[in-house]
Amino acid sequence: MFSAWNLRDQPPEERAAADLQGFAVDKTFLSSLKGILLETELVFGIILVSVFAYDAFKIYQNELVTRASQGDQQ
Structure with missing residues (x-):
């Protein structure tokens, strides 16, 4: 609760930097072997x-078309 009060008393530019502090990009990690493997x-x-999503959509679409054509024939 007190940390929210402290952020409120700071200037706007410091508040924005404090809000994004957990989302900083570590460029040394991304250029290391583990970082490259993670990106890959x-x-x-x-x-x-x-x-998988494209294949599932095509199968679903194919099933709808065949069932619709079978319903027309009956």
């Missing part, structure tokens, strides 16, 4: 999720 894993995960 993240990109690979995004690609994998995109492929």
